[in-house]
Amino acid sequence: MVDEHVPVLADRVASLLDPALSRDGAVFVDATLGLAGHTVLMLDRHPGLHVVGIDRDRAALALARERVEAAGFGDRFDAAHAVYDQIPAVLSDLGVPAIDGILFDLGVSSMQLDRADRGFAYAVDAPLDMRMDPSAGLTAADVLNTYAPGDLVRILREYGEEKFATRIVSQVVKQRAVRPWTTSAPLVELIRTAIPAAARRTGGHPAKRTFQALRIEVNDELGALRRAIPAAVEALAVDGRIVVMAYQSLEDRIVKQALTPLTRSTTPLDLPVDLPDHAPQLQWIVRGSEAPTDAEVAANPRAASARLRAAQRIREAV
Secondary structure, three states: OOOOOOOOOHHHHHHHHHHHHOOOOOEEEEOOOOOOHHHHHHHHHOOOOEEEEEEOOHHHHHHHHHHHHHOOOHHHEEEEEOOHHHHHHHHHHHOOOOEEEEEEEOOOOHHHHHOHHHOOOOOOOOEOOOOOOOOOOOOHHHHHHHOOHHHHHHHHHHHHOOOOHHHHHHHHHHHHOOOOOOEHHHHHHHHHHHOOHHHHOOOOOOOHHHHHHHHHHHHOHHHHHHHHHHHHHHHEEEEEEEEEEEOOHHHHHHHHHHHHHHHOOOOOOOOOOOOHHHOOOEEEOOOOOEOOOHHHHHHOHHHOOOEEEEEEEOOOOO
16 A cells, blocks of 8 residues: 655646646656656546656655556656756657656655655754655765865855855764764764854754755755756657746755746847847736745645746747
8 A cells, every 4th residue: 555645736736737748648757756756647648648757766656657557557657766957868778758737846855855764854863865866876974075165165154055155064074073973963962062052042953054055065966957858858849838846945046047038039129029039039928926825734744845847848948
């Protein structure tokens, strides 16, 4: 029996993607497959739809396949073990020339948060791993134990927007000289003591920003996102739609910066009409970034920080 999984903003995401996925033979890419909540929903809504699910986490892929097959949709689903910036290679391997819709549900997945041994959560003591693909790359412990102090400060400031990065890193470096970092509880306690008491009383858990920064560094999340959004747009057929849900400002900014130029004409201002090669490639179907409703947050608290952007391709790139 597969546990129930409630995808974030399920109804809103479906309403945005439905117009592009209703035809027989439409192809949808779930670029952050996770536990396949959005995928199962879209397969159920569109009997002629085929889904390509991408995830870097093999454990998540196995569970996703189980869910899709249990729902009776296995013959309309392909799973790919990849990072979402590898969309062109995944589609090429499957012989898919263009897609009709794509969804990015960014950040750490429900399964990764709920598995204490993965080290993403600061509420329990666990190995400092934080790799979305546990078979590859440096762990968070590797980062803490081997990076130069200046690089650690930069990571905490840029990826965690941590004001007390220097104080935290100073203590991290002092501690690693005595004993290498291995588990999360001592790090959480170090952060708590390094941050002034007044600052600890606001902004949520004091370790939140540092853990976010380490996770982003370990998984190259922002670099992958910068590469993935243009690749996703390039793969979209005309009238195809892209929907992105970000959970922190760094991600949302990258998405906005990648999509906004494609919604604007590059025709010289002194010409009366758009030149065909300079007309916008995309149009927004959500203005700005859309926040969840109070009802959505009440139904699924993990939606609270979500910010959604969506656009539609209106012409081919030349």
